[in-house]
Amino acid sequence: MSITENSRPTAVASVTGDEQNPYLLGIYAPVHEEISAEDMVVIGEIPKDLNGVYLRNGPNRKYETPGRYHWFDGDGMIHAIHFDNGKVRYQNRWVRTEAFKAESAAGRALFSGVSENPENNPFGNSHGLNIKDSANTDLIYHRGKVLATWYLCGAPMAIDPLSLDTLGAEDFLGTLVGDMMAHPKVDERTGELFWFDYGPQAPYMRYGVMGADGKQKHVTDIELPGPRLPHDMGITDNYAILMDLPLIQDERARQAGRYKIQFDHTLPARFAVIPRYSDASKLRWFEASPCYIYHVVNAWEEGDEVVMDVCRMRQGQHAQAQIKTPLAQMLAYLKMDARIWRYRFNVKTGQTIEGPRDDDNTEFPSIDSRVVGQRNRFTYNAHIAQADTVLFDGIVRYDLHSGDSEHYRYGEGRWGSESPFAPRDNSTGEDDGYLVSFVTDERDQHSEVEVLDASDIAAGPVARVVLPQRVPLGFHATWVREDQLRKAAS
Numbered sequence: 001m002s003i004t005e006n007s008r009p010t011a012v013a014s015v016t017g018d019e020q021n022p023y024l025l026g027i028y029a030p031v032h033e034e035i036s037a038e039d040m041v042v043i044g045e046i047p048k049d050l051n052g053v054y055l056r057n058g059p060n061r062k063y064e065t066p067g068r069y070h071w072f073d074g075d076g077m078i079h080a081i082h083f084d085n086g087k088v089r090y091q092n093r094w095v096r097t098e099a100f101k102a103e104s105a106a107g108r109a110l111f112s113g114v115s116e117n118p119e120n121n122p123f124g125n126s127h128g129l130n131i132k133d134s135a136n137t138d139l140i141y142h143r144g145k146v147l148a149t150w151y152l153c154g155a156p157m158a159i160d161p162l163s164l165d166t167l168g169a170e171d172f173l174g175t176l177v178g179d180m181m182a183h184p185k186v187d188e189r190t191g192e193l194f195w196f197d198y199g200p201q202a203p204y205m206r207y208g209v210m211g212a213d214g215k216q217k218h219v220t221d222i223e224l225p226g227p228r229l230p231h232d233m234g235i236t237d238n239y240a241i242l243m244d245l246p247l248i249q250d251e252r253a254r255q256a257g258r259y260k261i262q263f264d265h266t267l268p269a270r271f272a273v274i275p276r277y278s279d280a281s282k283l284r285w286f287e288a289s290p291c292y293i294y295h296v297v298n299a300w301e302e303g304d305e306v307v308m309d310v311c312r313m314r315q316g317q318h319a320q321a322q323i324k325t326p327l328a329q330m331l332a333y334l335k336m337d338a339r340i341w342r343y344r345f346n347v348k349t350g351q352t353i354e355g356p357r358d359d360d361n362t363e364f365p366s367i368d369s370r371v372v373g374q375r376n377r378f379t380y381n382a383h384i385a386q387a388d389t390v391l392f393d394g395i396v397r398y399d400l401h402s403g404d405s406e407h408y409r410y411g412e413g414r415w416g417s418e419s420p421f422a423p424r425d426n427s428t429g430e431d432d433g434y435l436v437s438f439v440t441d442e443r444d445q446h447s448e449v450e451v452l453d454a455s456d457i458a459a460g461p462v463a464r465v466v467l468p469q470r471v472p473l474g475f476h477a478t479w480v481r482e483d484q485l486r487k488a489a490s
Contacts, residue, residue: 021327022389023071027415027442027473030060030074036091037468044463046086047434049425050451051482053082053161054436056417057148058474059136062094063109066116070330071390073113075100076136076148076157078164079438079471081449088449088465093164095135095148095157098123114152115330125154125179127199137182138476141369142193143214144488145170146480151231153179153197161480161488175216178206183232183295183476187373192217194235194276196242200227200249207242209276220279222272226251229261234299234308235276235373241299241308241345244270244285247292263315265290271352273306273345286345286352297340297365300375304348309400311363311381312341312356336384338363340398358405362396364476366420368430377401378430380419380454383409391473392416395435397457408457410450413443417471420479421454431455434462436479438471447471 022028059074076095081088094100102122103110111121111132124130133154139146147156147170155169170176184195191212198205204227208219222242227249234241246267250260269291274283297309314337340357362381377400385393394409394416410416416437423433435452449465480488 021069022331024069027440027445027470028071028389030062030472031077031092031469032062033469034091034093035469036089038087038089040088040090040468041466042088042463043466044451044461046083046088046451046463046465047424048086050083050422050434051085051425052422052485053080053480054420054422054449054477055080055139055146055159055161055164055480056438056471056474056477057095057136057139058472059134060094060472060474062100063103065109065111065113067112068115068326068330070114071334072134072136072151073132074134074136076134076150077472077474078139078148078159079474080161080164081436081438081465082162090449090465090467091164092469092471093166095159096166097133097135097155097157098169099132099134115326125150125152125199127153127179127197127201129153129199136475139478140184140186140193141478141480141484142184142186142210143191143212144484144490146478147180147184149180149182149184151182153181153199156180156184161485172210173215176210177208177216177219181230181233185233185235185372186369187235188370189373194233194240196222196230196233198224198228198230204228205230205242205244207240207274218277222274222280222283231294232296232310234296236299236301236306237373238275238301239273239299239306239347240276241296241306242272242274242283243293244272245292246290263290263292269293271308271343271345273347284345284347284350286343286350288343288352288354294336294338295363295365297379298367298372298374298376300373302344302375304346306345306347307375308343308345309357309379310341310343311338311365313338331388334390335388336363336390337361338384340365340379340381357400357403358398360396360405364392364418366418366435366477368421368423368433369479370423371430376430378421378454380421380435380457382416382418383407385415392418395419395437395452395457397431397454406456406458408452408460410439414439414441415473416450417474418477419452420477422479423481425482437477438467440471440473445470
């Protein structure tokens with residue numbers, strides 16, 4: 001199949017002076033075609049026991065917006081590669097949120113970006129945060145659908161995992177109260193989905209559980225000292241773990257109608273350990289050193305301790321002294337410098353023990369979805385390149401039992417995506433399967449899919465699939481197994 005380049009560099013609004021925004025150029029530039037393709041070049045051999053679909057979300061703006069562009073502004077677009085008995089099929093589709101449909105009907109942008117004053121935006125989320133909900137952040141499978149979420153809390157958008165059709169905002173049979181944050185958690189043993197939302201008004205956080213029947217079975221308010229920016233959570237057999245981190249909304253900016261955050265080094269990081277179905281009166285707060293956390297690896301219980309592994313940022317906010325322009329401010333804000341960190345919260349004594357597990361800069365962790373909430377052995381993290389923009393230059397496979405790690409690099413000028421674990425048919429363990437990733441070469445602007453043996457990633461790809469268009473760099477991915485696809489189709 002011939003390779004066609006359906007993307008083109010987008011005209012970039014001047015940020016300040018003659019600066020150009022790198023998140024609109026080259027390997028980040030949006031693509032403009034929704035395509036499906038089957039007859040693609042395969043280098044190596046697709047494993048016959050790899051069956052399911054890999055889906056990755058990310059920002060891909062449709063219309064140019066006046067003012068400053070932030071990487072988080074782009075319309076959600078899902079790229080997917082379906083594996084079926086050695087055959088592969090690729091497709092990409094925009095997530096058709098209410099904002100996307102409104103702009104498509106108007107034929108132009110109607111919303112400003114998060115770096116601009118949102119007062120003239122037509123609508124926002126249910127908390128009154130008048131910023132465009134793009135559903136461009138994460139993807140998670142639950143009850144036959146994939147949910148596309150947004151980093152500032154929005155309406156979870158239900159997606160058909162095979163056709164990528166947007167089925168509409170998921171309201172859980174009319175029972176969802178509020179919005180949903182970026183990273184809900186699914187316990188595959190119970191079929192439940194755990195979530196929180198947050199906003200600029202008291203009590204600032206709400207925690208809930210969706211049952212296996214698709215209805216909300218529990219919800220409670222969580223009081224915080226003020227507006228925060230939590231991003232992820234953990235679950236165990238008996239608890240949920242929520243975060244109150246010292247990355248807070250700037251009050252003066254909020255009163256002026258602008259969205260601005262700042263890190264307060266004088267505040268501790270706080271973690272709420274709450275029984276799964278209890279109200280806030282039963283939670284216990286645990287304090288730790290000030291930090292910010294984007295992503296949780298996993299959590300579980302050991303005796304009286306709730307243990308949680310995370311990717312902890314080394315600095316809550318990058319040094320302002322080096323920030324000379326609005327564009328530099330955004331680039332510094334997005335820069336990732338994290339390492340795996342372990343917390344132990346003793347629910348009997350109230351003690352917190354914390355410390356690093358590794359010193360390498362890795363983020364976007366993925367584990368076997370079947371062991372979420374149980375003690376896991378392996379996590380597969382994206383390795384962060386030393387660059388001015390966010391780039392994944394490889395994968396690190398951590399053995400959290402032994403402390404060992406194994407590395408794989410995509411190669412010079414090649415950048416990957418979050419790589420969820422894909423169990424092989426009849427898989428018997430957390431590394432008995434594959435890792436799948438979209439990889440884009442900045443030198444020729446072409447993309448491919450790489451398939452790695454999860455038990456030996458250093459050996460390199462067992463198969464590569466050359467794609468018919470470039471896949472822009474993006475955010476989170478998920479793997480939907482063949483047995484889950486059958487449920488979705490039934």
